[in-house]
Amino acid sequence: MTKDARELLEAVREELRPGESKNRLVPMIERGEAARSVFGTIAAEETHIVRSDWRSLHQLATRADELLAREFFGGLAQGEGVALTKLPALAAAGGMDEGDLKAYEPMAGCQAYPAYFAWLALGGEAADVIVGVVANFGAWGDYCARIAAAAREKYGLDDEAVAFFDFFATPVPGQEEQAIAAIQAGMDAGRSTERLAFRYGRLFQAYELMFWNTIADCQDQED
DSSP states (O other), X not given: OOOOHHHHHHHHHHHHGGGGGGOOHHHHHHTTOSOTTHHHHHHHHHHHHHHHHHHHHHHHHHHOSSHHHHHHHHHHHHHHHHHHHTHHHHHHHTTOOHHHHHHOOOOHHHHXXXXXXXXXXXXXXXXXXXXXXXXXXXXXXXXXHHHHXXXXXXXXXXXXXXXXXXXXXSOOTTHHHHHHHHHHHHHHTTOOOHHHHHHHHHHHHHHHHHHHHHHHHHHHHHO
């Protein structure tokens, strides 16, 4: 049984690391093989995801017993609010305007992640949810950094269009320490289950990969 929050988080990350290379869309964009419209698809799907995750984070903050967990989720919710403002420019770079975004019908494979997050927001223990979310932060940030670079180099997108990816590619100072403190508080209070922390991390990763690979499959069908 792991008793230290940092040790638990690193153990979950180690278990997830082999799966991080299963993202098929990011390499496709890096090679310039995806259609430019892929950025519109990502923006449209993320518009639904970010709005859903914003609500889930507020729900988690409301339910959390520990102050540190409430503050952590509240901070993430603020970030989702900022991220939402950066999506219209990304959508425009992919050929979608406001009307297109409103008319867009999201794909089930892309929306599995926020659906699971919303389910956890109703009943997941805060410390375990934080482990699952944060364990996947590194991969998500790496994907965003790689897409941002490729979007500029292969597709000629400007800073405004790429701002959504830049935002998530840049680590928030002190965020991980805040997460570890919140996890530790939950563990110390006996409100954390290691088995569930690993499960949440594994499923979050699987649903995120489903997001990327669902869009990759659409690109393959367009070829």
